[in-house]
Amino acid sequence: MVSTMAVPAQPAPGSMSVADSRRRLLLDSLGIMVSAGGFGLVYGLSARAAGFSPLEAGAMSVIVFAGASQFVAVGYVLGGISWLAIVLLTAFLNARHMLYAAALAPYLADTPRPMRAAMAHVLTDEAFALAIAHFRRIGRADVRGYWLGAIISTFIPWNVATLVGVTIGGSIPDPARFGLDVIFPAAMGGLAVGLITGRRELVAAIAGAVIAVAVGLAWDPAAGIIAGGVIGPFVGMAVRPRGAEQHERALGQFPQRAEPAESDPEAGLP
């Protein structure tokens, strides 16, 4: 008897066609789109409450395009904190984006520099999560796929929702009533699971989470995310790879593998 709960076949990294991987990318984008829309709405409402005009709130969403720092800016503007403090905190909060760019850089080495410069502007948590999963599925970069993920999942919903929130205002129900606030951490956790293709990735993910929470509690949540992202990979590197991963290393598959490691039982993405 065939179980309807059977786990679908998991594609080895680099083994999926671009078209199939883009379809999965778009499907994954749907949930993130709802999350970005919900957060963008809350940001727009907060900005309105803090006295931002639609142009000011919209400019921040288009130019900065980084949720956490925008929320902080709203709070600080409301509290009359200096612009210098806001800008410094923005730099601190968004420093983690450097890790994302560094992880994507080997894939995008052959992409024209102006294109890379443009891609950098929309490199958010969500865009990184979708892009790295997509690139690993197909074993190389896909610029169009990157734009699909970044623009459709986050940039458009975030900016549209910002304008809706800041203009329509208080007539919108609280997105938390619909559980939209858990979509972001759930999406990040789900996408992290999809990137776990071996013991090293698993250990790096667990270490990253534990370190992030510990530092976040001891110091600051944003510092925790950076610490987890920076130190977690070192812990993963200290783990002895299993046979399949040694095979991967022998192929020198990052970012473009010579052939799929079909023996890797944990390969696959969400």
Place this chain on the structure above:
Amino acid sequence: MSIVLVPLAVLMGLVTYPFRALPLLAPGFERLPEQAKLYLRLVGPSVLAALAAVNTMVGKSDAGVVGFRIGWEWLAVGLCIAVVGLRRSLLIGLVLAAGSIAILRTLGVATMP
């Protein structure tokens, strides 16, 4: 319509963009040693797990005090992770996560954030 805060947005964008762009634009970044490439391969799962964990387990009170947060949100996020692990479907996981917490809040079991 006020545009007083637009320059602030520009300044915030100016300090954010280099973090996103420098590794992508710096010459030679693609010719990294194997150990560095392995490190970067592990950044993805590590930083995404860090984001998930901090956004689920670390909270700030209205007074700005950071604290460990225990709540039904753990269950919702865990449910999504389990669904992705078993079914490889992020969308189903997200729908279940948001749906479960929305129902629990409607019933008054879970509190609003």
